[in-house]
Amino acid sequence: MPVVKIERLSKSYSGTMVLHPLDLEIHDRELFFLVGPSGCGKSTLLRLIAGLLKPDSGRISFDTKEVSSLPPEKRGAAMVFQNYALWPHMSVCENVAFGLQNFGFKGDKLLSTTNEALESVGMLTYSDRMPAALSGGQQQRVALARALAVKPSLLLFDEPLSNLDARLREHMRSEIWRICKENSLTAIYVTHDRKEALSMADRIAILDKGRLRQIGTPEELYKNPLDQFTASFMGDCNFFEGEILPGSSASFHDIRTALGIFRVPVAEAPPGKRLKLAARPEDVKIMDLFNDSSVEGLIKRSVFVGDITLNEIEAGGISISAAELGYRIRKGGGKCAVSLSPDKLMILRDQEN
Numbered sequence: 001m002p003v004v005k006i007e008r009l010s011k012s013y014s015g016t017m018v019l020h021p022l023d024l025e026i027h028d029r030e031l032f033f034l035v036g037p038s039g040c041g042k043s044t045l046l047r048l049i050a051g052l053l054k055p056d057s058g059r060i061s062f063d064t065k066e067v068s069s070l071p072p073e074k075r076g077a078a079m080v081f082q083n084y085a086l087w088p089h090m091s092v093c094e095n096v097a098f099g100l101q102n103f104g105f106k107g108d109k110l111l112s113t114t115n116e117a118l119e120s121v122g123m124l125t126y127s128d129r130m131p132a133a134l135s136g137g138q139q140q141r142v143a144l145a146r147a148l149a150v151k152p153s154l155l156l157f158d159e160p161l162s163n164l165d166a167r168l169r170e171h172m173r174s175e176i177w178r179i180c181k182e183n184s185l186t187a188i189y190v191t192h193d194r195k196e197a198l199s200m201a202d203r204i205a206i207l208d209k210g211r212l213r214q215i216g217t218p219e220e221l222y223k224n225p226l227d228q229f230t231a232s233f234m235g236d237c238n239f240f241e242g243e244i245l246p247g248s249s250a251s252f253h254d255i256r257t258a259l260g261i262f263r264v265p266v267a268e269a270p271p272g273k274r275l276k277l278a279a280r281p282e283d284v285k286i287m288d289l290f291n292d293s294s295v296e297g298l299i300k301r302s303v304f305v306g307d308i309t310l311n312e313i314e315a316g317g318i319s320i321s322a323a324e325l326g327y328r329i330r331k332g333g334g335k336c337a338v339s340l341s342p343d344k345l346m347i348l349r350d351q352e353n
Helices: 042-050 092-102 107-120 136-149 166-182 194-200 218-223 228-233
Strands: 002-013 016-027 031-035 057-062 077-080 154-158 187-191 203-208 211-216 238-244 253-257 260-264 274-279 284-287 294-304 308-315 318-325 335-340 346-348
Touching (some): 016 211, 031 194, 042 077, 042 154, 042 187, 077 136, 187 194, 194 218, 203 218, 203 228, 228 274, 228 346, 238 318, 284 318, 308 335
Parallel strands (some): 031 187, 077 154
Antiparallel strands (some): 002 016, 238 253, 238 274, 253 260, 294 308
């Protein structure tokens, strides 16, 4: 049974639709990500779930109980904001205790629950410090402790790591994942950072212009995107076309592409039909010797980017990118053999606006 069920939920501002009617289910103890570019509607959706905005239409249910008309404090959800939202005149302990006091916690119960929340995020030894004396990562931990203290049935994250530097973001990703899993929390997490989503999420929903593009596990979205938008948002990708050849079998079709002819399982389609195709750079192989499954390529440029070298190649009349592990700068103008395994070829549907 889903912990959160959304049915035909929509929202507009001044007559402009920012969230088209959508349906969505989040499961128990799931770390669910809403991702997409700026302005796609992901933060609007999160605020509708939190009760900070009212929908134009649709229903929101928590554990089968409709909460669409309930105020935020009655929904049992807690939110962790991008800007931490800590009271600057209160200590770390007082910031966490403040929310608990609104729920009637007093005395020893208030202190023990506050300390428990701070300990869970590694901030108990900082309880007497003021927010201004903390780093960005420490302030985010306090904000997380404040949300955890009230034992929410649902935890909501609105781009919580976007104000941190790259190294600290990586550390906090692991910490947030650990805290959610150790506390058996159901969480909805908004971000535009695909690495954040790929490394943390149980499932991901891709939004674009207020519409859901695709929902799936990180692996499903990366390896089997439905359209070009999802494929490109989830990682670097080569896009090209293919043509279905005559004489294919009932379950397989031969497709002619700039990188060769591939036999792949696709739905029934007539010969001559053009298909949108994609391949990840790491799946395009560069070889020094030619074979029956390779085509000739011309190296345009090699760029070392740390753990891999990216090669820009002209092959079959198209430009493609191929990634190689490690450091190997190939000379521009040099010839090479390029190949792609049929099982790495991604077939995309026509993209809807």
